[in-house]
Amino acid sequence: MQVLKRTEVLKDTLTHYCPGCGHGIIHRLVAEVIEELGIREITIGTAPVGCAVLLYDYFNCDIIECSHGRPPAVATGIKRIHPDKIVFTYQGDGDLAAIGTGETIHAANRGENITVIFVNNAIYGMTGGQMAPTTLTGMVSTTSQDGRGTHGEGPPLKVCELLSSLGGVCYLERTAVSTPKDVINTKRAIKKAFQSQIDGKGFSLVEVLSMCPTDWKLSTAKAVDFVNNEMKTAFPLGVYKDNG
Amino acid sequence: MGQKILLKGNEVMAEAAIQAGCRFFAGYPITPQNEVPEYMSKRMPQVGGVFVQAESEIAAINMVFGASAAGARCMTSSSSPGISLKQEGISYIAGAELPCLIANMQRGGPGLGNIRASQADYFQAVKGGGHGDYCLIVLAPASTQELYNLTMNSFDWADYYRNPVMMLGDGILAQMAEPVEILPYEPILDLPEKDFILDGCKGRDPRVVKTLVLRPAEGLVSHNEHLQKKYKRIESELSLCEEYRVEDADIVIAAYGITSRIAKGAVRMAREKGIKIGLIRPITLWPFPKENFKNIASDTSQILVVEMSHGQFIEDVKLATEAACPVEFLGKGGGWYPTEEIILEKIESMIASPVAAAKGRA
Numbered sequence: 371m372q373v374l375k376r377t378e379v380l381k382d383t384l385t386h387y388c389p390g391c392g393h394g395i396i397h398r399l400v401a402e403v404i405e406e407l408g409i410r411e412i413t414i415g416t417a418p419v420g421c422a423v424l425l426y427d428y429f430n431c432d433i434i435e436c437s438h439g440r441p442p443a444v445a446t447g448i449k450r451i452h453p454d455k456i457v458f459t460y461q462g463d464g465d466l467a468a469i470g471t472g473e474t475i476h477a478a479n480r481g482e483n484i485t486v487i488f489v490n491n492a493i494y495g496m497t498g499g500q501m502a503p504t505t506l507t508g509m510v511s512t513t514s515q516d517g518r519g520t521h522g523e524g525p526p527l528k529v530c531e532l533l534s535s536l537g538g539v540c541y542l543e544r545t546a547v548s549t550p551k552d553v554i555n556t557k558r559a560i561k562k563a564f565q566s567q568i569d570g571k572g573f574s575l576v577e578v579l580s581m582c583p584t585d586w587k588l589s590t591a592k593a594v595d596f597v598n599n600e601m602k603t604a605f606p607l608g609v610y611k612d613n614g
Numbered sequence: 615m616g617q618k619i620l621l622k623g624n625e626v627m628a629e630a631a632i633q634a635g636c637r638f639f640a641g642y643p644i645t646p647q648n649e650v651p652e653y654m655s656k657r658m659p660q661v662g663g664v665f666v667q668a669e670s671e672i673a674a675i676n677m678v679f680g681a682s683a684a685g686a687r688c689m690t691s692s693s694s695p696g697i698s699l700k701q702e703g704i705s706y707i708a709g710a711e712l713p714c715l716i717a718n719m720q721r722g723g724p725g726l727g728n729i730r731a732s733q734a735d736y737f738q739a740v741k742g743g744g745h746g747d748y749c750l751i752v753l754a755p756a757s758t759q760e761l762y763n764l765t766m767n768s769f770d771w772a773d774y775y776r777n778p779v780m781m782l783g784d785g786i787l788a789q790m791a792e793p794v795e796i797l798p799y800e801p802i803l804d805l806p807e808k809d810f811i812l813d814g815c816k817g818r819d820p821r822v823v824k825t826l827v828l829r830p831a832e833g834l835v836s837h838n839e840h841l842q843k844k845y846k847r848i849e850s851e852l853s854l855c856e857e858y859r860v861e862d863a864d865i866v867i868a869a870y871g872i873t874s875r876i877a878k879g880a881v882r883m884a885r886e887k888g889i890k891i892g893l894i895r896p897i898t899l900w901p902f903p904k905e906n907f908k909n910i911a912s913d914t915s916q917i918l919v920v921e922m923s924h925g926q927f928i929e930d931v932k933l934a935t936e937a938a939c940p941v942e943f944l945g946k947g948g949g950w951y952p953t954e955e956i957i958l959e960k961i962e963s964m965i966a967s968p969v970a971a972a973k974g975r976a
Contacts, residue, residue, distance in 0.1 A: 411816035414684075417824070426822040432812040434683050435824035437706050440676035443668070447680025447688070448812065450664040451638060455814050473676070476669035 377401045379410050379430050386424060390590030392491065392580025393422055395547045399557045400460065400487055401429065403564055413456040414448055416441040420462040421495040439470025442477030445484045456567055458485040464494050467503040467527050474529075481538025481572035485563045488529060488575055491582040492601060499585035503527040506604050511585075530577050530610040540572035542610040546579040548597035552607075571613060579605055616797045623787045624649035624691075626758045626794050627717060628657065630765035631689055633799045636715070637663035638688035640677035642670060642696060645729045646785040647719040650691040671696040675703030675716070682712040683823045685811035687769050691717035693785070694735050695726060697743075704778060705744030709825035711841075712810075713772030715765070716750070717781040719788035722949035730949030731785035733871060736926035739782045740900040747838055749845045751779040751852065752899040754870040756878075758792040764897070766799050774803045775848055776810075782899060784922065786872045786951070848901055855903035856895050857910070859885065863892030865961055866910050868931050868941075869920040870896050873952065877920050880957035891961060899927075904934040911935035916964055920952055921945040 376382065379401035387393045404410050413431045417423050419438035426433035436444045441459035449457040466474050466488050477484065493511060494500040501514040504526045508517040519525065530544045541563055545556040556578055563574035579601045583593035621629065628650050631639070639658055641651040651667060658665035664681070668674035674690045681688040692700060697718045707714060720735045722728040739752045751771055755761040761783065768779040812821055827834040856874075859881055860866050869877040874895035884891040894910050894917075896903050911917060916939055919928040924947050932941050944952060944960045 412814040414812045414814060423826060424828075426824060429820075430815075431820050432815050433820070433822050433824075434680065434812055435822070435826055436679070437676065437702055440672065440679075440703070443673040443676035444680035444683075446666065446673075447638065447640065447677035447682075448684040449680075450666065450677075451681050451684035451686045452813055472669050473673050476673065480666075 377405045379404045380428055381430050383428065385428055387421070388584040390581055390583040390593050391421070392547045392578070393489065395553060396487065396489055396556070396578055396580060397425065397428055399553070399560055400458070403557060403561045404431065406561065407564055407568065409456045409564070409568070412454070413458065414452070416445055416459045418459070418461045418465045420465050422460055422462065422489070423496070425460060439465050439468070440473055441465070442470065442473040442482065442484070442486065446477055446480070446482050449482060449484050453483070456564065458487060458564070460487045461489070462495070463490045463492065463502040463504040467529050475533070475536070478533050478573045478575070479536045479538045481540070483567055483570055483572055485567045486573070486575040487560065488577040489580050490529070490577050490605065491580045492526070493582050493585045495582050495585050504605070506600055526604055528605065530575070533575065534610045538573050539575070539611050540613045541566045541574040544577040544579065544605060544607050544610065546597055546602060546607060548579065548581065548594045616795045618793045618795050620791050620793050621758065622649050622789060622791045623758045623761055623783065624719065624789070625653045626762045627691070627765045627781065628653035629796065630762040631715065631769070632657050632661055632663070633796070634687065634766040634769040635799065636687045636689050636769060637661070638678070638681035638686040639664070639690065640666040640668045640674040640681070641690050641692065642668050642674050644693045644696045646721060646788045647691050647693045647717065649788070650717065671699035672703060675700040675707070678714050679703055679707050679712065682707065682714045683710070683810070683812050685808055685813060689715035689717065691719065693719045693721045694723050694732065697735060697738065701744035704750070705746050705748060706825050707778045708748035708750065709746060710823050711776040712778070712823070713769070713776055714778050715768050715772060715781060716778060717783065720782065720784040722947065728949045729785060731872065731922060731951055732947060732949060733784060733873060733922040734926065734947045735782070736899070736921070736923060739780050740902070740930070748841060749900055751775070751777055751848065752782050753779065754782050754897060754899050755787065756871055756875045756895065758787070758790065758794050761787060762794050762797070767802055770801055770803045770805060771852065773805045773808070775844065777844070777848070782871065784872050852898060853901050853903040853905070854897035855906040856897060857906065858893040860892030860894060860910055860914070862890050863914055864890045865916045865918055865964055866892045866894055866914045867918045867920055867957065868894050868907070870899060870927060873920050873922055876952055876954055877957055879954040880961070883954050883958050884961055889961065889965065902930050902934060907931060907934035908936065908938070911938035914939060916940050916942060918942045918944060918960060918964060920957055922951055923947045
């Protein structure tokens with residue numbers, strides 16, 4: 371009989387995340403994958419500016435904290451020096467798809483052999499609920515108070531669709547953590563993304579649709595519903611690129 | 615004697631970096647430093663190093679941030695507008711105490727400016743540049759040979775102090791070709807083991823490289839105090855300055871970098887005319903060689919600051935000389951540079967002025 375236990379890739383500590391936040395689930399999935407692949411001692415992660423900046427307090431592996439938007443560039447520097455090590459970035463939507471769009475696209479296009487975990491919760495969490503590049507059309511935030519799209523904000527940026535045309539990209543998948551089935555599927559996708567890097571195939575990214583009840587101003591249950599009903603419609607789940 | 619070859623300043627710096635074991639370069643095209651990434655793109659693969667043409671100056675400095683944390687000797691280079699873009703990254707590197715070399719081959723500003731030589735980024739280089747209280751070690755070579763030697767040394771200072779170093783050159787130094795002796799690299803310091811490298815935590819506890827200090831509440835105060843203590847130590851240990859014919863000089867020219875090279879020519883011209891002129895040139899702009907300047911000011915009747923800006927370096931000269939003698943100024947920005955004749959003309963006008971007579975040295 372299998373005995374479930376806490377993964378050794380996460381430290382035995384409380385996190386600072388709000389109730390109902392998806393980061394805790396996604397941290398655990400990344401950590402379990404690192405443990406199952408046996409790569410903890412050769413893995414270097416990057417911490418983003420945003421709610422997950424403190425992930426170095428939770429992950430039990432080497433971590434570098436980056437300036438806002440620059441993890442793919444920092445990861446490029448590390449991976450090029452240590453091509454035999456495993457390098458992952460863990461980034462939010464503002465980090466990856468607004469201030470760091472250039473770094474994301476060019477690291478992907480160069481085919482940097484790194485793995486990107488992209489947490490899309492459609493909002494700036496740490497700064498208090500401002501409009502993100504992935505905020506849904508019509509969605510109210512502290513900087514789109516009449517709903518996105520009414521004052522020239524444009525539609526939400528679709529990262530997987532955007533990156534799918536780039537030659538250096540090996541694997542792109544969008545998943546969610548709003549149902550048990552989605553959680554299991556996300557873990558499979560993250561494992562495949564890390565395995566792609568181990569196999570030297572190039573840039574891999576998993577976009578995970580995640581909950582932010584606090585800044586969405588929804589209950590934890592309603593935040594789950596929002597992902598299932600609204601976000602999955604705006605951001606269809608699935609594999610966007612897979613070079614095998 | 616090493617081999618002497620004819621190279622442009624940019625190429626000299628790149629080759630010196632290679633010789634010193636620099637194995638990671640990330641950069642972005644901008645005139646007048648383009649020969650650096652061009653040279654690196656060819657040489658790095660030859661020595662098993664990494665060259666990345668970054669998508670932006672911002673990406674380049676952050677790639678260097680990563681490569682340095684990964685343990686490599688690494689550098690980036692640019693020119694004024696590009697260096698402005700790198701400032702956030704430089705602040706992070708200084709805050710995380712990572713070693714690297716950043717070269718600024720200055721051009722005319724502000725804004726897009728022009729591609730002629732300038733020294734208008736002095737404040738940016740020696741007073742911080744980015745956000746927060748931090749210091750870069752700033753070097754100002756006046757010849758391509760000195761550029762070669764200082765580039766090699768800069769990696770030692772960066773590693774020894776765990777601090778970024780800036781090579782503050784300009785468009786003339788970058789573009790001029792001189793014969794340079796390609797000396798083999800010899801470390802000038804006993805370098806500490808790099809105990810911060812991120813290379814996977816096999817056999818040790820995980821390491822974190824970061825600049826965010828939220829906990830404890832006074833943590834960032836302590837970190838800043840630690841940085842300041844290091845800067846004080848660097849100031850007490852590292853100070854390079856050349857003094858040329860200052861012993862009997864009535865007027866001493868203060869200039870750095872390529873301007874000091876021109877000023878040296880003006881000193882020779884003046885001496886031939888029987889005018890007793892000397893030159894003081896800081897080689898480290900930070901730490902600033904304050905003692906040399908203080909001593910010069912007490913022994914001479916006037917100092918003439920010459921720089922290719924509207925007066926930035928002069929502020930440090932005035933601070934260091936503590937009003938012990940008058941400090942005159944000759945300088946312009948925007949790509950202007952002084953000739954030996956222009957400097958000599960200024961010297962002659964100073965001799966004729968009542969200030970020199972008042973001090974009564976002559």
